[in-house]
Amino acid sequence: MAQDPQPDGAQQFASDNYSGICPEAWAAMEAANRGHAPAYGEDPWTQRAADAFRALFEIPCEVFFAFNGTAANALALAALCQSYHSVICADSAHVETDECGAPEFFSNGSKLLTVRTEGGKLTPEAVRGLAANRSDIHFPRPRVVTVTQPTETGQVYSLAELRALSATCRELGLALHMDGARFANACASLGCTPADMTWRAGVDVLCFGGTKNGMHAGEAVVFFDSKLAEDFGYRCKQAGQLASKMRFLAAPWVGMIESGAWLTNGAHGNACARRFAEAVSGLPGVRALFPVEANAVFLAMPGAMMEGLRARGWRFYTFIGGGARFMFAWDARPERVDALAADLRTLAAAAA
Numbered sequence: 494m495a496q497d498p499q500p501d502g503a504q505q506f507a508s509d510n511y512s513g514i515c516p517e518a519w520a521a522m523e524a525a526n527r528g529h530a531p532a533y534g535e536d537p538w539t540q541r542a543a544d545a546f547r548a549l550f551e552i553p554c555e556v557f558f559a560f561n562g563t564a565a566n567a568l569a570l571a572a573l574c575q576s577y578h579s580v581i582c583a584d585s586a587h588v589e590t591d592e593c594g595a596p597e598f599f600s601n602g603s604k605l606l607t608v609r610t611e612g613g614k615l616t617p618e619a620v621r622g623l624a625a626n627r628s629d630i631h632f633p634r635p636r637v638v639t640v641t642q643p644t645e646t647g648q649v650y651s652l653a654e655l656r657a658l659s660a661t662c663r664e665l666g667l668a669l670h671m672d673g674a675r676f677a678n679a680c681a682s683l684g685c686t687p688a689d690m691t692w693r694a695g696v697d698v699l700c701f702g703g704t705k706n707g708m709h710a711g712e713a714v715v716f717f718d719s720k721l722a723e724d725f726g727y728r729c730k731q732a733g734q735l736a737s738k739m740r741f742l743a744a745p746w747v748g749m750i751e752s753g754a755w756l757t758n759g760a761h762g763n764a765c766a767r768r769f770a771e772a773v774s775g776l777p778g779v780r781a782l783f784p785v786e787a788n789a790v791f792l793a794m795p796g797a798m799m800e801g802l803r804a805r806g807w808r809f810y811t812f813i814g815g816g817a818r819f820m821f822a823w824d825a826r827p828e829r830v831d832a833l834a835a836d837l838r839t840l841a842a843a844a845a
């Protein structure tokens with residue numbers, strides 16, 4: 494017997510991964526499920542998805558589909574590095590804090606070099622400081638810079654910031670990788686085209702997140718320089734990332750990109766984050782830890798208030814910076830956002 498769906502009231506903002514599959518992705522998977530198709534990416538859906546990326550990015554890029562962001566990031570970075578190279582990232586970068594050493598593992602030892610940052614944003618000065626500090630044989634040679642757009646705390650690099658970083662990378666002989674697990678949120682936030690935020694700003698390789706954007710699973714690795722993609726298919730296969738029924742990783746992208754849902758989903762999450770941040774701004778004892786530029790809101794508050802929220806059934810994480818993190822996905826319901834804000838307002842009033 495089919496399980497009842499979760500009652501509506503159970504919607505949580507602990508993670509954008511708590512959400513389900515959006516209608517556009519679901520419909521494309523259903524369409525892909527009609528009949529047989531060739532395996533291992535030789536099917537029409539995979540071709541159509543790759544073409545959709547090329548149209549979206551306005552460039553003949555090379556596109557690969559991985560199961561998750563850890564694999565996409567690790568394999569993309571490995572493709573840019575030799576084992577004696579290093580990758581410059583923010584100290585709060587997902588590749589450093591949440592991928593269990595996958596980038597080092599899949600690159601056979603390329604070391605991550607972390608930089609202490611504000612809001613997870615790298616700067617040209619920080620990159621230069623690390624990359625130009627040592628050039629001797631004893632230090633793992635810097636080869637790549639990876640930026641997270643938006644950052645893990647929801648800050649968005651402006652196009653000018655990205656261009657300045659890529660200029661520094663060019664000058665120092667570094668490649669620029671973008672972890673775009675929430676790429677759509679950043680694009681919606683800046684109101685720019687995907688091309689402007691990537692290759693036109695000097696990004697060489699992008700990991701474009703589908704899961705948090707409303708798919709069941711899947712991230713696309715997009716190479717804007719086809720030379721960098723050489724043999725990448727073998728790397729994916731060896732790492733267990735070549736799906737035999739590839740059409741089910743590819744079809745949802747067709748649904749997302751051709752309908753524009755990728756962008757409206759991102760914009761909706763951002764709007765709900767703003768709605769929540771505005772509703773709780775100025776509450777006694779509650780303080781926003783970071784500017785709200787994408788779909789994340791981080792709030793510092795007394796422990797008793799956090800307990801109060803949990804007692805009222807709200808779930809949230811505090812693993813980044815100790816504040817309560819709220820993430821708003823493609824399906825965040827405004828009434829539910831308001832209910833969370835109302836509970837917080839009640840708790841703040843009682844504590845004041």
Ligand SMILES: *Cc1c(COP(=O)(O)O)cnc(C)c1O
Binds near residue numbers: 641645674675704
């Ligand atoms: C969610 C996320 C990823 C991907 O994580 P997986 O669990 O491996 O899919 C990568 N980078 C960032 C910044 C993320 O938030």
